Amino acid sequence: MLDAAVRVFGRRGYRAASMEEIAELAGVSKPLVYLYLNSKEYLFTVCLRREAAALKAAVLSGAADAEPGGSVERRIWSVLMAFFTHTTGNPDGWALLHRQARTHGEPFAAEVAALRAELTRYVTSLITTAPTGPRTPRAATALAHALVGAAESLADWANTTPDATAHEAARTLLRLTHPSLPPHD
Amino acid sequence: MLDAAVRVFGRRGYRAASMEEIAELAGVSKPLVYLYLNSKEYLFTVCLRREAAALKAAVLSGAADAEPGGSVERRIWSVLMAFFTHTTGNPDGWALLHRQARTHGEPFAAEVAALRAELTRYVTSLITTAPTGPRTPRAATALAHALVGAAESLADWANTTPDATAHEAARTLLRLTHPSLPPHD
Amino acid sequence: MLDAAVRVFGRRGYRAASMEEIAELAGVSKPLVYLYLNSKEYLFTVCLRREAAALKAAVLSGAADAEPGGSVERRIWSVLMAFFTHTTGNPDGWALLHRQARTHGEPFAAEVAALRAELTRYVTSLITTAPTGPRTPRAATALAHALVGAAESLADWANTTPDATAHEAARTLLRLTHPSLPPHD
Amino acid sequence: MLDAAVRVFGRRGYRAASMEEIAELAGVSKPLVYLYLNSKEYLFTVCLRREAAALKAAVLSGAADAEPGGSVERRIWSVLMAFFTHTTGNPDGWALLHRQARTHGEPFAAEVAALRAELTRYVTSLITTAPTGPRTPRAATALAHALVGAAESLADWANTTPDATAHEAARTLLRLTHPSLPPHD
DNA sequence: GATGAATGAGGTTTCATTCAT
DNA sequence: CATGAATGAAACCTCATTCAT
Numbered sequence A, B, C, D: 001m002l003d004a005a006v007r008v009f010g011r012r013g014y015r016a017a018s019m020e021e022i023a024e025l026a027g028v029s030k031p032l033v034y035l036y037l038n039s040k041e042y043l044f045t046v047c048l049r050r051e052a053a054a055l056k057a058a059v060l061s062g063a064a065d066a067e068p069g070g071s072v073e074r075r076i077w078s079v080l081m082a083f084f085t086h087t088t089g090n091p092d093g094w095a096l097l098h099r100q101a102r103t104h105g106e107p108f109a110a111e112v113a114a115l116r117a118e119l120t121r122y123v124t125s126l127i128t129t130a131p132t133g134p135r136t137p138r139a140a141t142a143l144a145h146a147l148v149g150a151a152e153s154l155a156d157w158a159n160t161t162p163d164a165t166a167h168e169a170a171r172t173l174l175r176l177t178h179p180s181l182p183p184h185d
Numbered sequence E: 001g002a003t004g005a006a007t008g009a010g011g012t013t014t015c016a017t018t019c020a021t
Numbered sequence F: 001c002a003t004g005a006a007t008g009a010a011a012c013c014t015c016a017t018t019c020a021t
Helices: A002-012 A019-026 A030-036 A040-065 A072-089 A091-103 A106-129 A137-160 A166-177 B002-012 B019-026 B030-036 B040-065 B072-089 B091-103 B106-129 B137-160 B166-177 C002-012 C019-026 C030-036 C040-065 C072-089 C091-103 C106-129 C137-160 C166-177 D002-012 D019-026 D030-036 D040-065 D072-089 D091-103 D106-129 D137-160 D166-177
Strands: none
Touching: A002 A019, A002 A040, A002 A091, A019 A030, A019 A040, A040 A072, A040 A091, A040 A106, A072 A091, A072 A106, A072 A137, A072 A166, A091 A106, A091 A137, A091 B091, A106 A137, A137 A166, A137 B137, A137 B166, A166 B137, B002 B019, B002 B040, B002 B091, B019 B030, B019 B040, B040 B072, B040 B091, B040 B106, B072 B091, B072 B106, B072 B137, B072 B166, B091 B106, B091 B137, B106 B137, B137 B166, C002 C019, C002 C040, C002 C091, C019 C030, C019 C040, C040 C072, C040 C091, C040 C106, C072 C091, C072 C106, C072 C137, C072 C166, C091 C106, C091 C137, C091 D091, C106 C137, C137 C166, C137 D137, C137 D166, C166 D137, D002 D019, D002 D040, D002 D091, D019 D030, D019 D040, D040 D072, D040 D091, D040 D106, D072 D091, D072 D106, D072 D137, D072 D166, D091 D106, D091 D137, D106 D137, D137 D166
């Protein structure tokens, strides 16, 4: 039932999505949706939180999967793969997070902004450790924003381009940040 | 009158924007809006095209401003400066293009996708000329998508961060693609 | 279970009362309410009839309690005391009868009107026996309506005024109709 | 348009009244009702205030119409005639005030309670000046409540009894309070 | 026998859109 | 030409009511 909501919200946007369509897609009746999820706003909030948590969990699990003794590049690679694998495997959730939730009034935009800020901080920390990285915190933050945007754009690209893979997206981004690295598996 | 529409559409989104608010902000009456612009959909289309054309013109003019004999890096710098100067100077138009138009059903998303494709092709061509660039067209396209996304994200960052400048955004992006270059003025 | 219904109906009114709240207050589930009382309309009818019968029984028992050889005034006093004792002891039932049932479409209003007519006829008969009473039946009926209204208003007053007693209400009404009588106990 | 609302509210009650029926009876469309009167609640408030003001104005004008040098009884008669003339000439408004507004949640019940309290205070003052009246303020208030209730009941009686007149209602009530008085014109 | 789970019908409210002036 | 006045269509939400267990 939440799946249906994520799909409709992700495709149509909050305003254009109708509870009727969500209910229909879920194969239930409108009142049932209201029984479980009290209002359209609340339903959207639940979807948003679920997708945010899922994305976060995927990325963290990717970071954890990297071998403990591995290089920084290896860890970055794991995170990127986890990120793109999640977004390509869950395009509606990704659209909800990246596109729809941000075009909406304060409570929602703030929530996704917080998630994005968390990610940006993480990227900033990765950048700062690099020897050739930016020298001021401000520059690091700006660069992190650029990289996050690049990742987001690649996620969209992978979702709209036929036979584009998460692997391809990850490799593209890694080659941008580490031009000298040999191509990964 | 279009200014008002761009502002309201850019801030509220297509569905949440009401013709009433647009007319009010423009200082005219609703029927007048319908007289000049036949429907909400058409009004949005006109806004979208105007902003797309304005952005394109700004970028092209930036490209033309570069001295004929200058280096490629110099030309890139001009384009970036033109792009970020335009987006920071016209945040509502930028929000309309980048955020609102893409969250919407096919006619609009396709239009902005076309604009984006044009830009991506241009970036692809720039990339391919570089000696250390990607070796396959597919890889070049993917990288171009990443760079366009980085630029978009920086435009948003510049619009939401106090005292962030177009210059700073351009410098950040250029440093990402040309790490060895000395900082530009 | 009917107690719960009377309470909710008496406080909220027919339309504003929800079967959910009634079932909850009764400590049972909604389908059980429907099993015993077929519909909201029927449930209301049953409540209405029960309260009407209870009020009628209370008044008649009051009339019967008066000593057989007593004066008319004494009998009136007994009836008044019985009436106000019942309404103050059962405010929700009284509200249901006097306020909610009458604000509602024909089947209910008619039923409570019948009860009221019965009471009015009784009062009319009391009035007509008095030597100084009205001379025409029509005038007697009108006066009876006035007195019934006075009693109803006093019942409401007693229910909303802190430390107002049935005794006080009865004394007030009796003094209105028999100004020369000494105050009762 | 308010007339239609008063009529529907007065007959059906707040909850049972539908904006559809009000609009239909007024001969306009639903959105127009919302254009002029923002919500059902606000519409009801406006109706309530209008009827309260009209009733108050009618009664005050009746009081003012009495000849300056006339007796107290004469003034009372004028007020009663004004009251009953208004209620019989405006049965829906009377039903709205007396029946529907009081069965409804706090904002409305309080408003009509204030009106009723004003009237009750006025009656109390009339009572207290009479030589044979009650001796304590509490008793006077209680008696005033009884008389107000009697008047309300007579108003209902006059509205539901064929060929009952305001004159008849006023005479009935006056004879209740002043049994010795000769019948008025 | 009692209930958790589900729905049909209807109510309030909004909004893009159009005439008559 | 410009607008005040008006509406059709559709959205969100609620509630009396019923099955399958």
